Amino acid sequence: MSMIGKLVAQRLALGLLTLFVVSLIIFLCVELLPGNLAQEILGQAATPETVAAFNRELGLDLPPHERYIAWLLDMTKGDFGRSLASQREISELLGMRVQNTFFLATLAAVIAIPLAVTLGILAALYRDSWYDRIVNVVTLTSISFPEFFVAYILIIVLAVNLGIFPSISNISEDLGFWEKVYRSALPALTLTLVVVAHMMRMTRAAIINLLASPYIEMARLKGLKPGRIILKHALPNALAPIINVVVLNLAYLVVGVVLVEVVFVYPGLGQLFVDSVSKRDIPVVQACSLIFAMTYVLLNLLADVLSIMSNPRLLHPR
Amino acid sequence: MTMSAPSNAFGGQASPWVSRIAMAAVHFFILVLFLQNVAADTWSSVIGLLFAHLYSVVALTYWSKIERTAAGDTVIVTVTLEYVLMAIIFWERASAWPWSTMFGLGMVQVCAFAAVKYWKDLRRAPASAWFGLIVILVYVMVAATAPIIAPFGETEIVGSEYDVWSNKHLLGTDNLGRDMFTRLIYGGRNTVGIAFTTTLLAFIIGGFAGILAAAMRGWVDQVLGRLVDILMAIPSFIFALLILTIVGTSIPSLIMVIAVLDATRVFRLARAVSMNVVVLDYVEAASLRGEGLWWLIRSEILPNILPPLVAEFGLRFCFVFLFLSGLSFLGLGIQPPTADWGSMVRDNATLITYGDITPLLPAAAIAILTIGVNFVVDWFLHKASGLKD
Numbered sequence: 191m192s193m194i195g196k197l198v199a200q201r202l203a204l205g206l207l208t209l210f211v212v213s214l215i216i217f218l219c220v221e222l223l224p225g226n227l228a229q230e231i232l233g234q235a236a237t238p239e240t241v242a243a244f245n246r247e248l249g250l251d252l253p254p255h256e257r258y259i260a261w262l263l264d265m266t267k268g269d270f271g272r273s274l275a276s277q278r279e280i281s282e283l284l285g286m287r288v289q290n291t292f293f294l295a296t297l298a299a300v301i302a303i304p305l306a307v308t309l310g311i312l313a314a315l316y317r318d319s320w321y322d323r324i325v326n327v328v329t330l331t332s333i334s335f336p337e338f339f340v341a342y343i344l345i346i347v348l349a350v351n352l353g354i355f356p357s358i359s360n361i362s363e364d365l366g367f368w369e370k371v372y373r374s375a376l377p378a379l380t381l382t383l384v385v386v387a388h389m390m391r392m393t394r395a396a397i398i399n400l401l402a403s404p405y406i407e408m409a410r411l412k413g414l415k416p417g418r419i420i421l422k423h424a425l426p427n428a429l430a431p432i433i434n435v436v437v438l439n440l441a442y443l444v445v446g447v448v449l450v451e452v453v454f455v456y457p458g459l460g461q462l463f464v465d466s467v468s469k470r471d472i473p474v475v476q477a478c479s480l481i482f483a484m485t486y487v488l489l490n491l492l493a494d495v496l497s498i499m500s501n502p503r504l505l506h507p508r
Numbered sequence: 509m510t511m512s513a514p515s516n517a518f519g520g521q522a523s524p525w526v527s528r529i530a531m532a533a534v535h536f537f538i539l540v541l542f543l544q545n546v547a548a549d550t551w552s553s554v555i556g557l558l559f560a561h562l563y564s565v566v567a568l569t570y571w572s573k574i575e576r577t578a579a580g581d582t583v584i585v586t587v588t589l590e591y592v593l594m595a596i597i598f599w600e601r602a603s604a605w606p607w608s609t610m611f612g613l614g615m616v617q618v619c620a621f622a623a624v625k626y627w628k629d630l631r632r633a634p635a636s637a638w639f640g641l642i643v644i645l646v647y648v649m650v651a652a653t654a655p656i657i658a659p660f661g662e663t664e665i666v667g668s669e670y671d672v673w674s675n676k677h678l679l680g681t682d683n684l685g686r687d688m689f690t691r692l693i694y695g696g697r698n699t700v701g702i703a704f705t706t707t708l709l710a711f712i713i714g715g716f717a718g719i720l721a722a723a724m725r726g727w728v729d730q731v732l733g734r735l736v737d738i739l740m741a742i743p744s745f746i747f748a749l750l751i752l753t754i755v756g757t758s759i760p761s762l763i764m765v766i767a768v769l770d771a772t773r774v775f776r777l778a779r780a781v782s783m784n785v786v787v788l789d790y791v792e793a794a795s796l797r798g799e800g801l802w803w804l805i806r807s808e809i810l811p812n813i814l815p816p817l818v819a820e821f822g823l824r825f826c827f828v829f830l831f832l833s834g835l836s837f838l839g840l841g842i843q844p845p846t847a848d849w850g851s852m853v854r855d856n857a858t859l860i861t862y863g864d865i866t867p868l869l870p871a872a873a874i875a876i877l878t879i880g881v882n883f884v885v886d887w888f889l890h891k892a893s894g895l896k897d
Contacts, residue, residue, distance in 0.1 A: 211741060334873045445745050466753075
């Protein structure tokens with residue numbers, strides 16, 4: 191157990207370091223702006239006085255390291271500063287959107303993970319059969335599709351032609367849970383389709399990889415049924431890579447949300463992010479990328495830790 | 509032309525005269541093509557002529573060096589002459605865009621050379637790989653000769669908004685009344701061209717750094733490795749958007765940003781595969797006999813890690829291509845009025861809610877190319893792994 195504890199502690203320390211570096215990069219990106227922020231925002235016509243006032247207001251007259259520490263402390267307190275475009279508090283802009291985005295990502299994950307793992311196990315069980323081949327071609331194709339293509343095909347089929355789901359996800363706070371699920375069904379389905387292919391292929395590969403090992407052959411020679419071999423013997427050892435790929439795909443989900451939210455006009459973080467990028471609203475972009483990047487890093491960390499903890503060799507040391 | 513080879517360069521099994529006459533015809537064709545332009549733009553025709561002749565010299569030198577058969581020569585000559593014939597039939601359009609015509613000729617010859625050289629492998633390729641190769645060939649040719657094929661100009665407004673499909677406008681018109689079919693052709697040229705350039709740049713940066721890290725070890729490896737770790741800590745889509753906010757979305761900055769972010773993945777692969785090669789005896793033998801670093805990289809390491817890198821190039825291209833179209837779709841990639849598949853979907857998305865599939869054609873074009881490349885990579889990987897056994 192101490193072995194696991196040590197490994198996990200190592201990963202956690204590394205993760206913390208990564209978080210620190212990520213925040214530093216996001217902070218520094220603005221420092222590297224050609225010219226300076228004030229000039230960029232206020233335009234060439236700005237007088238030295240207005241530039242100085244602007245700098246003082248944003249604290250830009252302080253040396254970089256002091257500013258970084260102040261910025262980081264504000265961020266941890268949930269104070270992201272003000273948007274340059276609308277002058278509103280960024281935390282106010284973020285509040286509901288962060289929730290919406292995580293709701294969407296969770297919904298997609300809840301559909302995608304069981305589906306992908308089941309399909310992957312079935313493909314490994316019946317490998318080289320027609321089922322396996324069809325699944326292989328279908329997943330290879332869906333990996334090759336751009337997200338917005340999948341999204342619009344779903345809109346045309348499910349929203350325009352069949353009229354089952356709304357093509358625009360109009361989410362607001364006062365909606366009930368199921369109403370929310372119904373309205374975000376199409377974006378969630380799009381994300382699911384994009385993610386399932388990869389997860390499924392990796393699950394299949396992880397299990398097939400193990401099927402060649404001697405202890406599986408032993409189980410087969412004992413006369414066990416293929417289903418039992420895969421579920422009882424192969425799966426526990428394949429769990430680590432599977433968990434890894436599942437969590438990595440969740441990390442991908444958080445990013446993939448950006449495109450899908452724009453297609454479905456879903457009021458989430460991704461849309462705010464894209465809007466701010468096109469308006470070059472730097473504080474909002476910083477805040478959004480910080481949230482996205484943190485989620486990504488934390489999920490990666492989770493993947494690392496979980497795959498260590500589910501490794502049977504480490505769990506039962508000799 | 510280039511008689512540097514000890515034996516007759518045009519010897520071999522094929523009749524030398526056929527090739528010579530064919531090449532003379534092509535030269536005459538290029539001469540006329542660019543001389544037509546002299547009155548309009550002297551410099552571009554002079555540069556064009558120089559470039560065309562440089563290209564011919566390179567092509568002929570290469571031709572004299574590859575293993576040749578009469579059938580292979582016939583294929584190359586026939587394909588070239590057929591292209592010239594096509595250009596003469598559509599002389600009006602072909603002569604209006606001499607650079608595109610010239611580029612198309614180059615592409616036709618490159619494809620013919622490749623087909624002849626790798627015919628043994630191609631013959632045994634599965635149907636899916638053939639499908640992929642044909643898709644790539646069609647895209648490359650359309651991209652090369654876009655202005656010649658396209659019925660209208662790239663940004664020309666030729667009708668009312670959202671016209672339906674008709675004889676004049678094959679796929680209707682877009683939100684500003686530009687011809688959809690024309691935009692689709694030009695979009696292919698821009699999107700594929702930029703994605704290809706980006707991938708190439710990513711491979712030059714990442715591949716070189718990766719091999720260098722593996723060959724030099726020590727602090728170079730450590731520094732490069734940690735730098736890549738840092739760049740990979742932030743999801744690349746988010747990172748790209750963050751940097752593009754700051755540097756702005758011009759095409760050069762787009763190419764640079766995506767190339768650098770993508771080079772990290774190439775670095776990882778190049779380093780990993782060269783690590784396996786660097787420890788082998790023949791590399792040590794070479795370094796003991798005093799070969800320099802550059803020689804080691806070029807002659808010992810690079811040839812041995814080429815197959816996985818080529819396969820990775822295909823996959824990376826798909827990734828960059830989807831990435832770029834995603835950015836354009838968000839309005840943050842290639843900027844209007846340049847035609848581009850991602851932004852075409854975005855601009856015409858309104859039509860989708862009326863059940864019109866026209867805006868999906870560019871997206872389908874993206875999907876077909878990525879599927880094609882994936883199939884070819886699949887075949888290539890299978891072949892490369894088969895050869896090792």
